[in-house]
């Protein structure tokens with residue numbers, strides 16, 4: 272094949288590189304010989320049928336879950352030596368309620384032995400650059416759901432991660448909060464250009480946020496397609512009426528439907 | 534007609550609001566007062582002979598007098614001291630032991646049956662065994678109560694650690710926490726609510742066992758001794774008064790622990 276005719280996606284230097292990944296749960300195979308390349312500095316959303324292994328995949332990519340065989344490299348190194356930011360679906364079960372919001376955000380710095388003054392400085396800097404106003408002196412359970420998820424996102428960002436993983440970060444939030452936190456996440460991405468991988472169960476959202484949409488099949492899970500969507504940021508909900516948005520979403524939906532009928 | 538019906542409709546509501554305040558304040562007192570009234574009624578009706586059941590007034594008056602002028606206060610002090618010593622032993626050994634066992638599921642599995650078995654064995658059934666080993670000393674009463682507290686506290690702390698939310702542990706790990714940091718910053722806190730359940734049960738049990746031990750392990754001091762003595766020489770007023778004092782001590786210990794609990798574990802249930 273002539274190099275110039277290859278899809279743009281394949282030309283990018285992969286930052287997250289997965290080869291021959293195997294994972295099964297008690298005899299039930301979810302991944303077998305799974306390969307994946309994800310580019311640096313892009314926001315990739317993962318979409319696929321329920322139970323296809325989206326969470327399992329990002330848990331393995333982030334080093335939270337062991338796999339049976341294969342390699343996962345981030346920036347050319349083993350996952351275990353990479354700095355990872357991870358935002359869980361359930362903020363209530365992932366934040367530390369015995370700490371104030373500020374101590375939660377500081378925690379990744381504290382475990383690395385960063386002195387107190389430096390930690391404060393870093394957090395103030397984060398809040399300012401994303402224009403987030405939050406009363407960090409409160410306990411987390413005193414904050415609204417959206418604010419708690421923001422605390423979780425700040426906590427994932429504070430130690431300057433190489434990759435930010437988010438597992439359905441909006442699914443425990445009401446619609447208004449979803450819009451707000453989604454906007455803040457876009458701001459974060461624009462400001463930092465951080466390689467980001469976000470699982471979504473909402474196709475519209477997956478396209479809206481993405482530079483790349485990773486469409487997964489039913490288990491044993493394959494990559495159906497890594498779809499590029501390069502519309503400029505910041506994006507507003509108006510782009511959902513844009514022809515490219517509609518076409519991309521339709522394309523993903525067609526693939527998804529075909530996959531469900533297999 | 535409309536105008537005429539309205540005040541009538543409003544009247545019950547008004548009456549209710551007028552009543553609500555004083556009734557609300559008095560509610561907690563109603564039960565005890567009713568109890569005292571029933572007690573008095575039983576006495577007045579001569580259902581029970583007065584040698585077996587003195588009047589509530591006589592009992593309470595005797596209690597106050599015995600506390601202020603008699604030896605009741607020093608007996609209560611002895612019982613409380615034994616209870617607190619037993620509790621302190623059980624808690625100081627039990628919490629670290631439970632947390633250590635709980636953080637290693639394999640080790641816990643191997644001793645789970647033992648702990649469950651002895652936890653389910655009535656501590657009073659072990660009194661003769663403790664007499665064999667410790668004699669009828671003061672240390673014995675503390676030892677057997679301390680042993681019971683130890684089992685309860687160990688069991689609860691271990692469970693608290695084992696049932697820690699997996700997500701929080703994962704979150705700490707992905708943020709780069711070492712296993713020591715995960716233990717100190719997450720597991721310990723996750724186990725606190727359950728540990729406190731253990732401590733509260735522990736202090737109640739300590740009092741129960743100390744009082745029983747004071748009755749049956751040769752003793753010349755303490756509320757348990759006083760209660761059994763009151764029964765045997767038919768000083769029933771002293772017996773009832775001692776029972777009430779023991780009850781007050783148990784209640785106060787419980788209140789203190791509940792206050793500490795809600796202040797310390799502010800996130801519990803949130």
Ligand SMILES: Nc1ncnc2c1ncn2[C@@H]1O[C@H](COP(=O)(O)OP(=O)(O)O)[C@@H](O)[C@H]1O
Nearest residue numbers: 296297301319320321322323324325326327328
């Ligand atoms: N800890 C586990 N034990 C057993 N099966 C699991 C476990 N985690 C995930 N699975 C199974 O693996 C599959 C993929 O799960 P998951 O990654 O959570 O899916 P998704 O996030 O795409 O909905 C599902 O069939 C699920 O039942």
Ligand SMILES: [Mg+2]
Nearest residue numbers: 325326327438
């Ligand atoms: Mg999932």
